[in-house]
Amino acid sequence: MSAAVPAASIAAHVLLPSGKRATADVGAGTDVSLHIDAAAADAVSAFSIPRPVAEPLRFGSWVGDVSCGSSVNCFNVMLCAHGAGTHTECVGHALAARPTLFREVAPPTGLCTALLVSVAPVPLVDVGTYPPGKADDAVVSLSALTAAVDAALAAESALVGATTTDDRYNVLKGASLLLRTLPNSDAKRTGERPITLVAAAARPCARKRDHASFLCTAPHQRLIHRIAAKYSGTNPPYMTPGAMSWLVERGVAHFVLDLPSVDREVRNGRQAASYLVVACTPTSCVAPPLTSSRAVPCPPVQDDGGHLLAHRAFWQLPPKADDASVKAPYSQRTITELAFFPPELADGLYLISHGVAPIAMDAAPSRPVVFKLTAAA
Numbered sequence: 001m002s003a004a005v006p007a008a009s010i011a012a013h014v015l016l017p018s019g020k021r022a023t024a025d026v027g028a029g030t031d032v033s034l035h036i037d038a039a040a041a042d043a044v045s046a047f048s049i050p051r052p053v054a055e056p057l058r059f060g061s062w063v064g065d066v067s068c069g070s071s072v073n074c075f076n077v078m079l080c081a082h083g084a085g086t087h088t089e090c091v092g093h094a095l096a097a098r099p100t101l102f103r104e105v106a107p108p109t110g111l112c113t114a115l116l117v118s119v120a121p122v123p124l125v126d127v128g129t130y131p132p133g134k135a136d137d138a139v140v141s142l143s144a145l146t147a148a149v150d151a152a153l154a155a156e157s158a159l160v161g162a163t164t165t166d167d168r169y170n171v172l173k174g175a176s177l178l179l180r181t182l183p184n185s186d187a188k189r190t191g192e193r194p195i196t197l198v199a200a201a202a203r204p205c206a207r208k209r210d211h212a213s214f215l216c217t218a219p220h221q222r223l224i225h226r227i228a229a230k231y232s233g234t235n236p237p238y239m240t241p242g243a244m245s246w247l248v249e250r251g252v253a254h255f256v257l258d259l260p261s262v263d264r265e266v267r268n269g270r271q272a273a274s275y276l277v278v279a280c281t282p283t284s285c286v287a288p289p290l291t292s293s294r295a296v297p298c299p300p301v302q303d304d305g306g307h308l309l310a311h312r313a314f315w316q317l318p319p320k321a322d323d324a325s326v327k328a329p330y331s332q333r334t335i336t337e338l339a340f341f342p343p344e345l346a347d348g349l350y351l352i353s354h355g356v357a358p359i360a361m362d363a364a365p366s367r368p369v370v371f372k373l374t375a376a377a
């Protein structure tokens with residue numbers, strides 16, 4: 001009997017902008033996608049988009065289903081990538097001319113350097129105003145984003161190497177920024193519906209009414225950020241346009257995040273949803289157990305008015321009224337939404353394969369895979 005042969009070891013060697021050399025085991029990556037699964041009742045969903053449908057192809061009496069007597073399974077799938085799982089979108093998502101991936105916009109064919117950061121969304125009221133938003137929305141602000149990037153780069157100083165902040169940011173040029181929102185748990189993948197407090201400090205709330213994700217029915221209630229795989233009608237956190245513009249200034253080529261969208265949720269206004277109202281005592285703002293919550297009907301929720309300001313900031317589009325002026329060549333930057341970064345992945349530098357499905361649309365399902373970068377020996 002011959003000795004067991006070990007599998008090939010496959011390593012990538014990377015020369016970073018700092019001049020430092022890094023390496024990654026590209027034979028063993030971590031899938032950071034949420035899979036599209038028409039058969040899974042607990043699959044991720046968002047924007048009230050119907051679940052994907054897979055049905056056997058039919059030619060007359062022939063049915064493409066082995067269980068119906070065919071020799072093969074041959075199924076049609078109807079899906080809208082924006083609400084069914086991880087997907088990558090291009091500038092065509094926002095333009096009537098609909099430039100598409102693989103036609104006008106070329107997703108990367110190789111590995112890109114990437115920085116994974118974790119950020120806790122904060123109440124919009126704490127960071128400024130946003131025309132279509134409510135003060136109590138939760139957002140990823142510019143200051144929170146830059147603080148997280150700075151912390152991640154400081155932790156990777158052996159690879160980033162530079163002494164000045166601007167030099168350290170060089171690693172972001174042409175790279176992918178991966179954003180994990182906090183709190184983070186497997187609930188984003190499995191569809192469970194826990195709730196977790198986000199705001200660090202208790203503060204009185206003057207608005208005694210409930211909103212989509214920020215519920216203020218008692219003086220000392222705080223921001224509640226729901227983490228769940230079923231996002232429809234939950235008004236998830238979103239990016240401020242200022243944060244997206246900063247990514248562009250730093251040369252970030254691809255943005256990957258675990259939220260359904262970089263912009264505020266758009267709702268059709270018809271679908272009912274339930275929100276958890278949690279009462280805090282005046283002296284304590286500790287999260288009460290879930291059993292003390294009650295579900296109430298969803299109030300009408302403003303949508304973002306079609307502004308799509310965060311998307312448009314990243315693609316550097318003019319105001320919507322001037323879209324006719326936007327011609328090829330189009331921005332080659334991509335946004336990947338509804339990714340999932342498992343808690344065991346540490347913030348820091350990675351290589352990423354974006355794994356965009358070769359479908360010429362404004363958006364296509366994708367399967368990003370990341371590989372940890374370490375200093376080369």
Ligand SMILES: [Zn+2]
Pocket residue numbers: 081082087089260261337363
């Ligand atoms: Zn989308």
